[in-house]
Amino acid sequence: MMIIGIDYHPDFQQIAFADTETGECGEQRLNHSNQEAEKFYRDLKQRGIRVRVGLEATGYSRWFERLLVELGIEAWIGNAAEIKTHRVRKQKTDRHDAQLLLKLLLEDRFPRVWVPAPENRDLRHLLWHRHRLVQMRTRIMNQLQALAMNEGQRWKKKLWGEQGRAKLEKLPLAPWASQRRQDLVALLDRMNSTIEQLTKAVEQEARKRPEVLRLMTHPGVGSLTALAFVLIIGTPERFHSGKQIGSYIGLVPSEDSSGGHQRLGHISKQGNTLLRFLLVEAAQAATRCNPDWRRRYVHLAMRREKNIAKVAMGRRLAVRLYWMWRKEWDYAQFLKFGSYAGKLVTGHGGH
DSSP states (O other): OEEEEEEEOSSEEEEEEEETTTOOEEEEEEESTTSHHHHHHHHHHHTTOOEEEEEEOOSSOHHHHHHHHHHTOEEEEEOHHHHHHTOOOSOOOHHHHHHHHHHHHHTTOOOBOOOOOHHHHHHHHHHHHHHHHHHHHHHHHHHHHHHHHHTTOOOGGGGGSHHHHHHHHHSOOOHHHHHHHHHHHHHHHHHHHHHHHHHHHHHHHHHTOHHHHHHTTSTTOOHHHHHHHHHHHOOGGGOSSHHHHHHHHTOSEEEOOBTTBOOEEEEOOOSOHHHHHHHHHHHHHHHHHOHHHHHHHHHHHHHSOHHHHHHHHHHHHHHHHHHHHHHTOOHHHHHHHOTTTTSOOOSTTOO
16 A cells, blocks of 8 residues: 655645555656646556545645545545654654654554545535625625614615615715715615525525424524534544534633643634534523523623623533534423433443
């Protein structure tokens, strides 16, 4: 078998390889623009050589990963942060990085990570596309609000109703300000139409998955948050506890403790940005509609700050959704049994 460590870049890749049967080893730089890299791996396939490659998790490599799957080449994706801890030399070059990846592969110390299926990745594009368009729509709406406020009109949410829209279009403005209003209103209409179509697509995908429908029974959790949670987490068996979920999403405090002194900082913000945002938003929605969640949020907000309370409730929601998914419970069953159902009791009254 040929083992290849790849230091991947958008334009090229630096490889270090070793043949475990013949002992042959070497290094090479393969360009992407002239299909040199593709020809190299296709040649290995034609020669009938079994190949395993390892590269750090990175962007801009989807085409390469698809090529490896097409050729039947075993591809391992590594945790970039953990790989960095194995780098002891202060000299960092493409050659050294490729050699380090090869060494970790040969010594069976390569920190392999879970890789989602192609369908999963494509559905994530749907979620990100809708999310980005919603952000763009918000910026457009803010500009229209600013135009109205400059004319002494402060309508807030009423601006988006039929009467508010009619008043906005009748405002007497200077020529270029009027042109700006016209263009922004046209963009807003296009955004609303596109976002509505994407929202229907998200709801349609959510109905196909029983686990998503169960998560949607939790207060504040809609199809978007539930589908994003399932797609990004992948499978609940990847994690052994709810604490690992919070750490994976980046909703736990960063820590720099030493010498018996504990120093906690802001949340780590590691993991998927979209899921972290949706969980905090869903937790706020649950706070508005569920008395128990509101009581917990108010209690935390009084002890700490509101922003800290919002993040804490988002983390709590992530843990709840994890246990609901793992136990295959809906919200009513979760309230009845809790996340510790079936565990051995070791406190008072346990035998």
